[in-house]
Structure formats: structure tokens, C-alpha cells
Amino acid sequence: MKKVLSIAGSDCSGGAGIQADLKTFSAHGVFGMSVIVSVVAENTSRVIDLQDIRPDIIEKQIDAVFEDIEVDAVKIGMLPQPECMEAVAEKLKQYAPANIVIDPVMYAKNGCPLMNPDAIDTLIKTVIPIADLLTPNIPEAEKISSMEIRNVEDMKKSAMAIHEMGCKNVLVKGGHAAGSALDILFDGNEFYAFDAQRIETKNTHGTGCTYSSAIASNLALEFGLQEAVRQAKEYVTIAIQHSLSIGKGHGPTHHFYELYQNGLKKETGITRQ
Ligand SMILES: Nc1ncnc2c1ncn2[C@@H]1O[C@H](COP(=O)(O)OP(=O)(O)OP(=O)(O)O)[C@@H](O)[C@H]1O
């Protein structure tokens, strides 16, 4: 079984962060592991508070995984503070795993901050250069590339500027744009578009976590980058299509829709949501 590690924050309400990552890994048939960098008291409506994990404990969690287990891909999510970013980047330089996918999480869907805005310089200098793939949404891409994104041409310009910062590939996600859910991948040479119909739902809590974890799983399963993104886009679109009205705010996506459909059908002949 391929092994995939998530380094991210804990979302106690289960739809985003480490919890979404582990569900996504399981849905892909890879073995999920987690290094928790922050415990976030949050739900589908708001972030109440958070406690960051000490950098030396983050480092020791990473040591514990790598000294024992071969890691096929790493997904990085929320990194709240510069010290946390430095600890994670140093350790990943030391262990040099293949397939590092970084989702530069800055805000929850409800607008609550999950990264100290003063950490942007450390993100750019220390974290972005270790990424095989960086997956910013539009507001994150705007912050990182210091430009406004109004259309697809701007998404491309921003991706090029971010690529210059040292990551190997950039995927600017269009979840926050109007129109179809169009994402643009830039590999330093070419642009590739991944498009899906926009689904009318407010249940999009954790879509970014789910997408980047699906890409990391597919890379661990040895798909090439474009195919890994294509399959992950299909997976996240189905997860949003069948998203769950759980909680009073932005509900979570359905990480196991196809698995449940297929498994249940085989066992009982019945289908259910
Ligand atoms: N309503 C929607 N319908 C279809 N696809 C969507 C919708 N919203 C987001 N997506 C897609 O989901 C994926 C995740 O993108 P998004 O921009 O929502 O990430 P994000 O803002 O980082 O998520 P989060 O921070 O909540 O985890 C992208 O492929 C995006 O195009």
C-alpha cells in the first residue's frame, strides 16, 4: 500500500484539515498518516480559537514518521506561523520525500484567518521552494503574487509569478471565481486547464484540502502530474456534487460517495446517498 503523509491543522468538525485529508487518502486506497501542526476549534460556520503545536513537537512527529516508514507523497496544508513553516521546510529538506503537494491555506471558507498574515514572507522564501506542486486558491494566489486576479489571463500571470518563486508546478484553483470551476496548472512551460461545471451549493468546507490530498494520493499511486490532477478534479467535483448538509454553515463534501455506492451495491444491491 502506498503511504501518504498530511502535515496540516486539525478541524474538529471533520470536513477540512487533517480530517479531510485522511478521509481522502482512505477513499483513494492509500495509507494515511498525519503530523498535526495546530489544533483548531472550528466548525462549518466559524473558527473559535486555535492552539499551535510547538515547532519541536512538529519536528519530532515528522522524525517519527520518516525514521520508520517510507513516504510516497506528502500533502501540506495549514502552516499558521513562520516558526512552524521553518520547522516543516527544514525537516522535509532533510528527508527529501518525492511528491510534495502544498496547499497554502490562509483562510477558512468562512473568512477566518488560519495563517498569520506576517508569515507570508516565510511562506514565499522557505515553503514555496520545496513544493513539487503548490495549489493556491484565487485569494491566496493574489496574496502570494501581489496582483489582482480578475480573469483566466490573470490566473496564468499569477501562476507564472508564483512559479518564479521556486516551486516546480502551480495549480491556481478557480473555486472563488465566477462561472465554471476552472483551475489552471502551470508546469513552467505549458498551461493546462481543468474545468468542471459550478455546483450550486454552500457546502464547500474543505474542498481545497480534499483536492490537494487527492492529488497527493494520485502522485503516490504513480500517476503523472496532469493525470493526477485530472482524476483529483473528478473526485472533488463528485464530492461537492454529493456534499453533506451537516452543520449550520458551509457543510463538508462527501469523501466516500463512489466507494459507498459501489460497496453497498455489491453487498446488498441497494444504492443510497
Ligand atoms: N461550487 C463548486 N462547484 C464545483 N467545483 C468547485 C466549487 N467550489 C470549488 N470547486 C472546486 O474545488 C476545488 C477546490 O477549490 P477551492 O478554490 O474551493 O479551494 P479552497 O478555497 O482552497 O478550499 P478550502 O480553503 O475551503 O479548503 C477546485 O477544483 C475548485 O474549482
Ligand SMILES: Cc1ncc(CO)c(N)n1
Ligand atoms: C484545519 C483547517 N485547515 C484548512 C482549512 C481550510 O479549508 C480549514 N478550514 N481548517
